[in-house]
Amino acid sequence: MSDPLPETETPAGQHTASRPVNWEDFREHLATAHKDGRRRWIFAKQPSGQWYRWRTWMSWVLLGVMFAGPFVRIQNNPLLMLNVVERRFSILGHLFWPEDGIIFAVAMLTFFAGIMIFTTAFGRLWCGWTCPQTVLMELVFRKLEYAIEGDAATQKALDAAPWTFRKIRIKAFKQAVFFGLSFLIGNTLLSYIISSDALIHIIVADPRQHLFGLGFMLLFTLVFYAIFARFREQACTFICPYGRFQSTLLDENTMVVAYDHKRGEGRAPWKRDQRLELRRSSGHGDCVDCHQCVAVCPTGIDIRNGVQMECVNCTACIDACDSVMTKVGLPRGLIRYASLNGIEHGQPLRFTARMKLYSAVLTGLISLFVFLVLTRPDVQSIFLRAPGTLFQQASEGRISNLYTVKILNKTHRNLPIDFKLDGREGRIVVMGAKQFLVPKDKLAETSVIVELDPATLSGSTTKISIGVFADGKRMETVKTAFVGPRR
Numbered sequence: 244m245s246d247p248l249p250e251t252e253t254p255a256g257q258h259t260a261s262r263p264v265n266w267e268d269f270r271e272h273l274a275t276a277h278k279d280g281r282r283r284w285i286f287a288k289q290p291s292g293q294w295y296r297w298r299t300w301m302s303w304v305l306l307g308v309m310f311a312g313p314f315v316r317i318q319n320n321p322l323l324m325l326n327v328v329e330r331r332f333s334i335l336g337h338l339f340w341p342e343d344g345i346i347f348a349v350a351m352l353t354f355f356a357g358i359m360i361f362t363t364a365f366g367r368l369w370c371g372w373t374c375p376q377t378v379l380m381e382l383v384f385r386k387l388e389y390a391i392e393g394d395a396a397t398q399k400a401l402d403a404a405p406w407t408f409r410k411i412r413i414k415a416f417k418q419a420v421f422f423g424l425s426f427l428i429g430n431t432l433l434s435y436i437i438s439s440d441a442l443i444h445i446i447v448a449d450p451r452q453h454l455f456g457l458g459f460m461l462l463f464t465l466v467f468y469a470i471f472a473r474f475r476e477q478a479c480t481f482i483c484p485y486g487r488f489q490s491t492l493l494d495e496n497t498m499v500v501a502y503d504h505k506r507g508e509g510r511a512p513w514k515r516d517q518r519l520e521l522r523r524s525s526g527h528g529d530c531v532d533c534h535q536c537v538a539v540c541p542t543g544i545d546i547r548n549g550v551q552m553e554c555v556n557c558t559a560c561i562d563a564c565d566s567v568m569t570k571v572g573l574p575r576g577l578i579r580y581a582s583l584n585g586i587e588h589g590q591p592l593r594f595t596a597r598m599k600l601y602s603a604v605l606t607g608l609i610s611l612f613v614f615l616v617l618t619r620p621d622v623q624s625i626f627l628r629a630p631g632t633l634f635q636q637a638s639e640g641r642i643s644n645l646y647t648v649k650i651l652n653k654t655h656r657n658l659p660i661d662f663k664l665d666g667r668e669g670r671i672v673v674m675g676a677k678q679f680l681v682p683k684d685k686l687a688e689t690s691v692i693v694e695l696d697p698a699t700l701s702g703s704t705t706k707i708s709i710g711v712f713a714d715g716k717r718m719e720t721v722k723t724a725f726v727g728p729r730r
């Protein structure tokens with residue numbers, strides 16, 4: 244922080260005595276609302292300090308991954324694509340289909356177990372460091388706002404000023420930049436759903452052919468524009484469910500951004516040339532009541548009131564307070580990453596029994612997920628007897644059944660498919676083309692005639708087993724029913 248430390252006069256102007264604190268007052272109203280219910284717009288001061296620097300570096304990495312993600316191809320498949328419309332998903336270049344439902348179920352369980360253990364151990368580290376909402380809001384949109392409108396005080400003054408040509412120009416320019424960026428973000432999200440190729444096709448093709456796609460591009464843009472230009476911190480406090488259920492996961496050993504009330508209270512303004520021993524002997528704590536931690540908070544709360552649902556653990560207040568502590572010559576870390584037990588009893592962060600249990604569950608789920616992915620068959624086949632058919636008399640006295648066969652090729656190469664009967668005399672004839680070729684990452688369908696010697700049948704319905712082969716390698720074994728004459 245480049246500002247000189249104000250000789251900390253509180254709003255009430257008390258210089259010498261600790262200001263009485265109404266601990267429960269903050270529960271009476273929202274930090275982002277006036278008492279009459281109108282929204283209180285947060286003009287958060289731009290943080291500066293080591294944590295803000297680290298978050299900025301992290302944001303560049305995450306933004307790079309986010310914007311490049313849809314264009315990165317592994318074996319010609321997107322790095323990540325969640326095409327819920329066509330129910331086709333690509334994760335790390337592996338295509339998944341609705342037929343892989345069990346893998347999805349385990350993946351979702353793993354995801355939620357991961358969130359639970361992560362939140363129990365590290366609180367809302369995700370929110371402050373990696374959540375796209377926080378990264379884009381605090382480290383992209385708000386930075387652009389500082390660049391266009393100036394610091395928090397200038398923004399506030401501009402907001403209160405009458406509408407002049409200058410104000411209209413600045414505000415219009417900011418909104419245009421926000422809208423353009425929202426368009427970019429909306430389209431990036433859309434390409435995670437329909438793939439970048441499909442998005443580019445919508446952009447370059449005749450718009451009349453893609454009114455639906457263009458409608459979604461506009462919708463996504465408007466949603467992101469509304470979030471970053473208007474909703475802002477309210478997306479975290481009112482919409483996101485994660486902040487709501489975190490209170491059920493946090494305990495006294497969870498690492499959170501916390502104010503060391505034991506060291507900080509009773510708070511009292513810092514007087515120039517004040518001697519530390521004198522300050523301490525008169526019962527004052529290290530908090531100089533400068534409100535810098537509140538000024539930088541993007542959700543408008545006072546961390547000194549304790550852990551709150553609105554706190555996204557963005558670390559801005561740590562930087563602000565550290566800067567103040569450095570200026571007055573007190574140790575940094577009055578606000579820091581700590582657990583309640585760390586603050587109350589000086590305990591280091593611990594790996595508790597609850598965390599161990601969650602970790603064991605998570606390890607089991609991850610192992611199951613890896614096992615399912617590694618043992619996933621490369622093809623998935625369905626043999627269905629053709630509707631309305633029973634059996635027919637074939638040549639050489641054999642009985643034949645007609646089947647409709649669907650084969651899903653989950654590999655990245657075209658597969659020439661053959662079928663062989665397991666443990667039975669007879670033959671399988673693929674109808675149509677000489678070679679049944681299933682294109683890579685595609686579902687193909689054909690009709691197949693199975694002919695068996697009636698002497699090998701065990702009744703009107705016989706269970707048979709068919710091997711599905713590609714390039715001479717057995718890919719799958721399918722069981723189906725063969726219908727013959729009554730005995």
Ligand code: SF4
Nearest residue numbers: 540554555557558560
């Ligand atoms: S209290 Fe601190 S960590 Fe929490 S949101 Fe506000 S500035 Fe960020």
Ligand code: SF4
Nearest residue numbers: 530531533534536564
């Ligand atoms: S906690 Fe730190 S930044 Fe906040 S009011 Fe006290 S001294 Fe200032």
